[in-house]
Amino acid sequence: MNTATAIALLVLVAAGSASASDAAPADATAAPAADAKSPPLDAKPAPLEKSLSYGVGLRVGGGETTQTAANTVGVSSLDVRPYISGKIHPMVKFSANLDLNNTDASRIHVLDAVAQFEPDQLFNVWFGRFLPPSDRANLSGPYYQNAWLYPDAVNGYPSIYAGRDDGFALWGQTSGGQFKYQGGFFTTDANTPAKQGIYAARLTYNFLDPEPGYYNSSTYYGSKQILAVGGAVQYQRNGIPTATGKQDLLGFNFDALFERPLLGGDALSLEGAYYDFEQGNQGQSFFVLAGYMIGQKLGIGKVQPMVRYQQLMPTGGGTSTHVLDGGLNYILDGHNARLAFVVQHRDLPAVASTTTFQLGVQFQE
Known part of the structure; x- marks a missing residue:
C-alpha cells in the first residue's frame, strides 16, 4: 500500500466516525417521543369524590318544677339524634337524621330525610322532610341556640314534628351566605288536599360575616361578627280548624341577631324576633334575648350568663302569656359540648304559674 492510498483510507474512516457522532444526539432526542404513549381510548375517568359522615347528638335535662299544687321533680328532657349525611357527587348530597325523645312516648321519629341537589350557591333544590323556611329560632333548633329551652311560647308555624314538614325548597346564597333566599311548598300530611299545602319563604341578609x-x-360564641336580619312568611289555605269550619293560616315574622367578639375573648349576643299569626291563629308574639360569654376560662370551659323574655298576645284580646328564662351556660366546645343551668317562670292564661329549675347537658359528635 503506497502513501496516497493510506491517506485516502484514513480520510474515509474519519468521515464515517464524524457522521456516526453527529447522528447520536438526534436518536437520543427522538427516543422519549417514541416512548410517549397516548391514553387508551377505553381509559376510565378519575373516580368522583364521595363521602359519608355520621354522628350523634344527646340532650339530657331535668330538675324541679314548683307550682300551687304539689311540686314535681324528674328528668324532663331525654333526646338522642343519630346523624347521617353523604355526598355521591359534588352536586348530589343527602341527609338522614332520626330523633328519640321521651316527651313523645320514646318513639323513634324520622327527623330529616333530604335529597339535596346543589349545582351552584345561587340555586339549590332540597326535597324530603326538613325544616321549612321559617324563623331563625326554628332553623337553629334546640342544639344551636343560646338558651337551653326552646322558645315555644311564640312560634305558631305548622309542623309534623320538631318544626319539620314534608316538601321541597329552592334556596340560594351570595358571597358565601351574605344574602340568602329560601322558598318552598310543604305539607304536614301525606294526604293533604292539593290546594291546602303550605307556601313558605324566607330572606336573610348578613351585614357583617356571612x-x-x-x-x-x-350564637357563634364569638367566632363570628354577626349583624343579621331576616323575615319569613307561611300561608296555608284552610289551615286552621275553627268551631264553624276552617280558616286560612297566614303567619309571618321578623328576626335579628347581633353578636360581637370583644376584648379578652368575651362575646356579646343579642337576639329578637316578632311574630304575627293574626289570621287564623293565636295572635302576636315576640321574644328578646341577651347573653354575654366571658372569654377567660373557668376550669375547662367558658361561662355565659343569659336572659330571655317571651310574650304572646292572643287575637281578640284576653290574657297574655309571659315566659322568663334566666341561666348560665358552661361552654366546653361550642355547640358540641355544653352544660346549662336555667330557671324558667311561666304565666299562662287560666293555668297556675310555674317555676322550673333545670340542669341540662348537651353533647354532639
Whole structure:
C-alpha cells in the first residue's frame, strides 16, 4: 500500500466516525417521543369524590318544677339524634337524621330525610322532610341556640314534628351566605288536599360575616361578627280548624341577631324576633334575648350568663302569656359540648304559674 492510498483510507474512516457522532444526539432526542404513549381510548375517568359522615347528638335535662299544687321533680328532657349525611357527587348530597325523645312516648321519629341537589350557591333544590323556611329560632333548633329551652311560647308555624314538614325548597346564597333566599311548598300530611299545602319563604341578609348554608345558628360564641336580619312568611289555605269550619293560616315574622367578639375573648349576643299569626291563629308574639360569654376560662370551659323574655298576645284580646328564662351556660366546645343551668317562670292564661329549675347537658359528635 503506497502513501496516497493510506491517506485516502484514513480520510474515509474519519468521515464515517464524524457522521456516526453527529447522528447520536438526534436518536437520543427522538427516543422519549417514541416512548410517549397516548391514553387508551377505553381509559376510565378519575373516580368522583364521595363521602359519608355520621354522628350523634344527646340532650339530657331535668330538675324541679314548683307550682300551687304539689311540686314535681324528674328528668324532663331525654333526646338522642343519630346523624347521617353523604355526598355521591359534588352536586348530589343527602341527609338522614332520626330523633328519640321521651316527651313523645320514646318513639323513634324520622327527623330529616333530604335529597339535596346543589349545582351552584345561587340555586339549590332540597326535597324530603326538613325544616321549612321559617324563623331563625326554628332553623337553629334546640342544639344551636343560646338558651337551653326552646322558645315555644311564640312560634305558631305548622309542623309534623320538631318544626319539620314534608316538601321541597329552592334556596340560594351570595358571597358565601351574605344574602340568602329560601322558598318552598310543604305539607304536614301525606294526604293533604292539593290546594291546602303550605307556601313558605324566607330572606336573610348578613351585614357583617356571612352565614353559609341552608340552616343557621343563634350564637357563634364569638367566632363570628354577626349583624343579621331576616323575615319569613307561611300561608296555608284552610289551615286552621275553627268551631264553624276552617280558616286560612297566614303567619309571618321578623328576626335579628347581633353578636360581637370583644376584648379578652368575651362575646356579646343579642337576639329578637316578632311574630304575627293574626289570621287564623293565636295572635302576636315576640321574644328578646341577651347573653354575654366571658372569654377567660373557668376550669375547662367558658361561662355565659343569659336572659330571655317571651310574650304572646292572643287575637281578640284576653290574657297574655309571659315566659322568663334566666341561666348560665358552661361552654366546653361550642355547640358540641355544653352544660346549662336555667330557671324558667311561666304565666299562662287560666293555668297556675310555674317555676322550673333545670340542669341540662348537651353533647354532639
